[in-house]
Amino acid sequence: MVHRLGHKIGEGGCAEVFEWEDGSKIVKLAKPNTVTAALEAELHHCRIASSCGLPVPQPYDLVTVEGRSGIVFERIDGETIMKRFVDRSVEQYRMQQPLDIREDFVNARITAQLFHQIHSHSVAHMPSQRENFKHNILAAQYLTETEKAAVIDQLDRLPMKQQLCHGDPNPGNILLRDNDAVIIDWNNASTGNPEADLAEYIIMIRYAILPPHLPHEAMVALDATREASIHIFMEEYENLSGIGYADIEPWIAPVAARKLIADGISDAEKKMLIDEIRRRLDTPYP
Template identity: 65%
Template sequence: MNSKLGVKLGEGGCAEVYAWEGESKIIKLAKPNTIIEALQAELHHSYIAWACGLAVPQPFDMQEVEERWGIVFERVYGDSIMKRFVDTTQERSRHKQLLHVSEDYLHARVTAQMLYQIHSHAVPNMPSQRDNIKHDIQRAQYLSEAEKARVIELMDQIPTKQQLCHGDPNPGNIILRENDAIMIDWNNASVGNPEADLAEYILMIQYAILPVNVPQQAQEALEATREESIRMFIEHYGKLSGIRDADIEPWFVVVAARKLAADGISEEEKGLLVQEIRRRLHSTPL
């Protein structure tokens, strides 16, 4: 065992996270489903985000541990928005406190602020958002080839922007640390249209189906607060940026089609996305 490797801190679909060299760093060790080129890309994206002065963990280098490659990052202490949401809803349930839908349980405003800061940067040497999306749509199942071609055609009609985008702005990727919010997991970052990130977040909140091991109180709270969280997110981001609902609208069908290639969402959620895609394609003039 590598003497620098500490206790296991967490695990996702593509990596396991361990303490590294004590308490100030972590290493994100790839699972077999992640190729070394993907790690190299994530490290590159993280360097760029760090150089922009964004609130991200400082990236260091890649290390090999027992024939597995990983990325070493600054260790960030805090809770993800998703963990804070689950803990809050459980605590309220224990004390028999009612949910007030107007409260920002999912920290939608914090997410909007964070994304606006990211989108305020234009950077070179980053992947093309549209190339990434096209690749994901083309390899996704569930849609016919004609449906995929139509979605890509609709995306090609949207004017192109060249702003830094995160690509996966879900509540598990923002860490709350005292009064700060830290964005992690930059493997899907690209240069393109901020509206795609916004559509990604909205669709995630609208259709997310939480894992079965998540407490029932959190499941019920998500159902009760979805629409208000989305409204707060759009309103706050719009105040910062001037972007309106109509600017995000064309991206919903595109991002929904892209999400069908994701490993981390359930078949049930993908079924809901397919319904949303077909509804939008049917209502969009040829």
Template identity: 50%
Template sequence: MNGLLGMKLGEGGCAEIYEWEDKSKVIKLAKSHTAMEALANEFGNTQAVWEKGLTVPRPYELTEVDGYPGMVTERIYGESLMERFMQLFMQSSADRAWTDSDDENIRITARSLSSIHSHVIPSMPPQREALRWHLHSARYLTLDEKKRVVERLDRLPVKHQLCHGDPNPGNILMRDSEPVVIDWMDASTGNPEADLAEYIIMIRYSVLPPGLPVDVPGFFDSVREHIISVFSEEYERLTGLAYREVEQWLVPLAARKLNVGSIGEEEKQRLLEFIRAEL
């Protein structure tokens, strides 16, 4: 193994994260099913937003380690918003309570997205094209259902703003009090409503990972709509874009998630039930 490769720091569906060279850099090392092209696209996206002045990890280079493609970036020291939520969930039921600081974590996500959406980078891939591809490829839906979802998408207005594509709490790291947004693989130019719908769908329909205390799913169910409300209100305060304008994007984005391999069968069945009720 390459001598520059250090301690493993994390892992996702497509790659593993390791220290690189020294403790100021990391390498995102692709798994066997992830091509260099995918990392090259992510590197280009990250470079574009970094050059635009967004608070993101500085990209350094593309390389290979034992035949596996890798992307070297600045290392960000700080916990993710996802880690903050998990700390809350792991507390005993007697101590666990949703507080103003938890609301603030939600507002941080809304503020980060509003900042991203205030930029335009025409070189980014077109959002609408990728969405159509996912909808046509989505499992579980019939051909007629796919056609009706695509027709819904085609009726929506077209915008040309920078979008992240995967605004989950694990992709926002807190460096001191500054949010740093990572993982730009799905970045595009398009409608901010798609990012907002992606976040709302995740909060409303996600299934928590195993290993949590048995009462946590019930607790999370009790705060799901509160999280969405705080998030939507903060984003509207900053941009004027209201929840009702995002609502019409929920079906296309839920259908897109049916084509994602990183979520489980139970969550996909929840999404499918929602889509069919709306259609």
């Protein structure tokens, strides 16, 4: 069978996404910074999520296209929460409408519902969230060895759970199709504590600096609604699970430290994360 690579429809830090065959599928082709083993792991994680009945694109198989490894998935026709947020920000500015921070600008309720659904599953044959965190924290270049040891000590004192976690609750990873949400990019999935996913979301909303190619109006809207969005997200998740903000607080420093190895966040954002980690560790600045 001759595979047909169609139009490019998206791109992230580690892969490009193209139409595949008749257009009912997509292929996610790795960039040079992504090894085949990472794609194999993502395919495995997505298959487990699919077997749990979670709203994910149907995963098909690994392929090689012009020397590049890739994964074939079902194509989901929808828009990401990020795109909807950006479009809404620009439209409100164009219409000269004031921002109402009580509105759910980043679909935080839908995100909370989706992650509660994910966290309701316990699965086997998945990476250990805690071991992944320790590996990432030790690899972080921006902390001293003493700081890394202090963060890991804090992590070791936290209770251990065995629930399915996604690992990257980015609004760009959640597609909205009618009234349904579908979540993609399972490469960071693991078995561990839901509180880590929640801390990741809180840190991202609180500190994210949007890419410079996005309209300025989106950054203005994000800055105006950050804490209100976190409140909406946590209110919904706590109503569903009983897990509140106080349960997530101890996870902020370990998750922030783990994020320091990410390629997709700017040095300015990493500086804010370092400040947050050091404040929580009560470590004096050098």
